[in-house]
Amino acid sequence: GLVAAAISEVPGASQVLERGFITYSDQSKIEMLGVMPITLKQYGAVSKDVSLEMAHGAMSRSEAGISISVTGIAGPSGGTTGKPVGLVHFGGRHYKGALIHREMNFGDIGRHAIRMASVEVALEMVIEMAKLG
Numbered sequence: 577g578l579v580a581a582a583i584s585e586v587p588g589a590s591q592v593l594e595r596g597f598i599t600y601s602d603q604s605k606i607e608m609l610g611v612m613p614i615t616l617k618q619y620g621a622v623s624k625d626v627s628l629e630m631a632h633g634a635m636s637r638s639e640a641g642i643s644i645s646v647t648g649i650a651g652p653s654g655g656t657t658g659k660p661v662g663l664v665h666f667g668g669r670h671y672k673g674a675l676i677h678r679e680m681n682f683g684d685i686g687r688h689a690i691r692m693a694s695v696e697v698a699l700e701m702v703i704e705m706a707k708l709g
Contacts, residue, residue, distance in 0.1 A: 578691055579644060579698045594640045599630065609633030609645075622647050622659050624677050627667035631675070641671040642705040644698045648680075650690045660684070664694050668701045670708050676701060 580596035583589050597608050602621055605611040610633040611626055619625045630645035648664030655661035662682040669675055678701065682693050 578695045579646065579702075582695050582699060583702075594638050597630075597634055597637075605630060605633075605647075609637065620659065622649055622663055622665055624665055624667075624679065627665035628669075628675055628677060629667075631667035631669040635669045635671065642702060643667075643669045644701050644705075646694050646698055648690070648694060650687045650694075651684060652687060655684070662690055664690065664697070666694075666697055666701055668705050670705045672708060674705070674708055676704065 577596065577598045580593060583593045599605045599608050602616050605616065605621065605626065606613055609630050611629045615625050615629055627645050627647050630647060631643045634640065634643035634645060645667040646664060649655050649659060649661050651661035660681065661684045664680045664682065666678040666680070667675070668677070678697055680693070680697055682690050
């Protein structure tokens with residue numbers, strides 16, 4: 577949601593922003609993006625595998641040439657030893673087939689700061705993917 581909001585702040589964004597999916601729950605990831613339930617069960621929503629399946633699903637369910645997914649733990653609760661608050665996985669897919677992934681651990685810097693840092697990484701990935709042509 578925040579990534580699409582950041583893009584839509586720029587005049588003319590409708591020429592490059594096709595749609596967005598806000599899939600907070602596991603069920604919405606399954607229904608809207610086609611994330612496999614077994615992937616969620618095996619790796620959890622905050623994982624490389626889920627972020628890549630989300631990016632693939634967004635691409636296949638839209639007319640977009642680039643898709644970016646974000647799944648993480650912004651806090652203040654929800655973190656574990658293995659997946660702490662501040663852990664965020666990003667997936668990206670280009671219509672030519674390229675896939676990229678980023679894993680960031682921003683630390684427990686506060687919910688707002690984690691979300692803003694996530695938008696920055698996602699936008700950097702959009703730029704990176706756009707350079708692929």
